[in-house]
Amino acid sequence: MALATINGAALNTALVPQVTALVEDMRARRDADSVVLASWRATHAEAVAQERTATSWTDWSEDQLTQAAVGWLLTSVFVRFCEDNLLLGSDSVWITHPDPLLRGRAIDAENAFYRANPSYSYREWLEQSFAALRANPATVSLVDEHAALHIIEPSSDAVAALLEFWRRTDDAGALEWTFTNPELTTRFLGDLYQDLSIFAQKKYALLQTPDFVEEFILDRTLEPALKDRPLEGFKVIDPTCGSGHFLLGAFDRLAARWHQHAPAMEPRARVDQALSSIHGVDLNPFAVAIAKFRLIVAALRECGESTLVDAPRFTLNLVNGDSLLHGVEQGGATAFDYGDVSFDKDAVAAGFTYSTEDSRQLRNVLAPGQYDAVVGNPPYITVKDKALNTRYREIYHYCKGKYALTVPFMEKFFTLAKTGERAGWVGQITSNSFMKREFGVPLIEEYLGRLDLRLVADTSGAYIPGHGTPTVIIVGRNHAKTQETVRAVLGIQGEPGAPADPAKGKVWSSIEAHVDEPGYEDQWISVTDLPRENLRKHPWSLSGGGAVELASAIDLATDSPLSEHSDSIGITSFTLEDSVYLLDLRTPARLALAHVRPMVLGDQLRDWTADLDALAVFPYTDDFEPVDAEEVPKLFRFFWPYKTSISNSKMFGNQTKVASGLRWTEYGRLTVNKLTTPLSITFAFVATHNHFVLDRGGKVFKQSAPVIKLPVGASEDDHLRLLGVLNSSTACFWLKQNRLFASERG
Incomplete structure (x- = not known):
């Protein structure tokens, strides 16, 4: 027997073939039904026409199939977790249970279901467990009309294979996988989020944020925000919430605050007050499903209860969608409306809406200027989808060249935060590529340079699991500068190896222990208060050990530039x-x-x-001078098979080579x-x-x-x-x- 809650990586490995099988099954079902296939193709064509995507039919449909397959699989995981921990009732079991008696009851109930419904099979039986989630106020949002499992259904045979997977036993008769856990730990779901689908991992740049990074950022954003404003109405958001690490960390802190603030309040009411402050958005539907489930379980645990029976409908402000395409009132104020205040800019920016998206809730959650704290770990990838690349450029003013998503998300994070005297706090760990590469010039010199930055910490030398890209932590407020210096953690030497406990790595430990000590320096970092002028000009240099001073000395000693x-x-x-x-x-x-x-x-x-x-x-x-290839037989013979492709090669401005006046054989x-x-x-x-x-x-x-x-x-x-x-x-x-x-x- 393997305890899934402490063996997330092993469970993920076991589930990957199940995802693959479900995808193949759903593809076959879709292609065999001409009506369904035509509907999918029409949906893709509309998404392309509305400039929501420019990806091929193959890639687009693969993403939809993956989301549906993972939706079915994850919902079965949620059911299994509830079954083994008896969260939906003392005998509410549909798939299986570690207790042989309850396991037998599940089989008996399934057989009774088939006798009462002779035309039904395995899929309809599994859907009975989904219906139980839908009937419970606390879990209804996991299977609502926007859940990815509604994209397409698997065949009954595919569901039979999934049920067989969960019901496998070892030689001793014990289940191979069980979720029994008195502490109701859900961290294992983060492993599933990150690694369950290689296709989704690459498309969405799936990456968990380690707890120690999340805690560091919340210490410097959520905590100072709570010091100068009331707990009532406090709002925090992670616009790239993934599996919910930042949201869970924020919930734990807010729940503790509410316990201190209103100890006489009924526990469920206190917990719901904390939940109402938590907001999250993610582009990946199954990431949102995981984050919802983890918050539901955390809320149950905080209430001191061990069952979801009679639990209330907790407030969950989590929604699937593209954070960069909704709530554009501020970020794209001049992009679409041309002065017409009645024009629905958000609808134009978002365009096509997927079935997993709730456009109304997205507009509400992503409206600018409403959050006391904005935190997250946005994706660092470049935008390969040409339609989205163009759309983001229209909305976010500082996207230049081959920009990374770091740029629009930097602007999005700050514009979501409140303005004014009690401006919202913003904290994120992100790629440091914008600090040096040319696409970061507008972001630094035209945007970040005028904001109230409070901390810039070079974390490229720290060992952060999964983060192969060099990173930086940025903390600030959505307000004009209020100080002439910015606290900076400058890197000197990187982690010498992968530590057994990343939270106790030499570089990270030094950052965490000494970030509040300007003037501190050791083998790994130096801490200083940089003049703001140093951060108003691109590129940024966050090298410690005297590197900044030496670079300045070199610049001052320069007689003339290379040009x-x-x-x-x-x-x-x-x-x-x-x-x-x-x-x-x-x-x-x-x-x-x-x-x-x-x-x-x-x-x-x-x-x-x-x-x-x-x-x-x-x-x-x-x-x-260009050669006329037709006058050089051997050259002409070489080029002739490629004439069509090289003649139509696109130049800048999207003109073909020939249309721009070049010979078809020229460079x-x-x-x-x-x-x-x-x-x-x-x-x-x-x-x-x-x-x-x-x-x-x-x-x-x-x-x-x-x-x-x-x-x-x-x-x-x-x-x-x-x-x-x-x-x-x-x-x-x-x-x-x-x-x-x-x-x-x-």
Whole structure:
């Protein structure tokens, strides 16, 4: 027998094949029913037309199937938890129970159900347990009309397999999986949230926030907010709530406050007061279902009760939906209405609504300027869906270039917080990529620079499970600056290894213990109060141990920028179709292609040399004039099979190559003036260290290997002198502080 509540990872591993089987079953049922399939395709077409998505039918339908499959599976998990802990009654069992007597009663009840309903089968029996959740006021929201299990039903055979999974016993006759737990622990559901579906994990960037991070952020947001405002009407939200870690932490604190504030109040009423303060939204329907269930169980536990029988309908302000598309009144004030106050901006921003979304509740929960505390761990990924990418740009003013979701969520978090004298507190752990990369310039210089930031903590050196991306914790208020300094935790050295207990890792322990001690420094961090001016300019440098001071000293000692010593810095070429133009070293000779050049790729520039292993078909003369391929038989023969694809390659502005005036065989871009003089200094656009390389000509450079061109007449010695500076340890340090190459910085 395995106790699921303490073996979440093992339970997840066992359940993954069940999800896969349900998805396959639901796909087969959908495809076999022409009416259902047509309805799904119409829904996808409407979502595309309303610019809610630009994903393909295959990816879109896979997501819907996954949500439905996980919806059925998770609801069965909720039933099993309730059964084993007798939360819905002393003999309310539908699937199974560790007690053989109750297990037998479940089988007897199922057989009686089939005798009374001869046309029904396993699916309808499992739905009886779902109906019990629906009939209970405390759990009705788990299976309401917006639950993902309503997207599509599995076959009875698939449900039979699921029932068989839960009813498996070991050699001793004990259930393989049981949920019996007097403490009613639900942490195991976080493991299911994160790892149950690889497809969902990648799409939604599913990642749990460790308790120690959640507690640190709540200490610096919820607690100061509670000090200067009444408990009545207090509101906190996590707009990216996931499986509910921040919400559960906030609930525990608010429930304790209500116990102190109104000890004579009936316990259920106190608990519901605390719950009414908690708000959460997540794009992933099954994340919201898990968060709801965890809050229901936490509320029951806080009431001191052991059953949901006669439990009230707890207030649950959790809703599925895209936080970035709803409640746009403030964030998109000029994006849609053009001054017409009667215009429903929120409806336009959200557009198409999925069956799992409650648009009315989303509008209420995500209305700006209403929260005393806003906390969370937003996704760090870039937006691959072109429709959503464009929509977010329209609503959020600081999205630039290939922005990460860090940017719109930063603005969303702050705009949800209250303004005025008692401005709301905002705290989040997020990717630090905006601090260094170009897309973060508007966010820092036009937005964060004018807000009341209170803490910027470099957590990139701390070991935070699951967080492979370097992170930063930001705390502030939705208010103009009130102080001339900002508390900063600067990183010096990263965690030397994965600690047995991440909460007690050396770096994190130092951050937690000394964040309130400006002037503190140890092997791992330094704590200081940075002048606000340091945080008003991009990029941010959060390196400790004197790194900030040294970087400033280097800047002050600079006589002139690199741009004053060069003619140009940047990209030389891109083909638009590398799979056609780039060949291995042997193929051109085999095909007798004369029009080729070595191509330098960024990942080949290491250890200050270029290790070239590719030749590029180069349809140009020695004077860089385009060649008419039809006059060069072997070149024409090579290109002919690819004519349609390379002719229709898209340029900037969405024009095809041919429509923009280029020959169909040309590169998308070839900057001739960077190739007419032989000497160049090239470097990898993305690298951990400075590997600048001198090239003496005869090559072409991919966009991942930009080049620095010195003025015409510059000698090789001039290039070598500059190369010595660029490859120096001083330059390496400066580049790491700024995370920018010369082409971006000048």
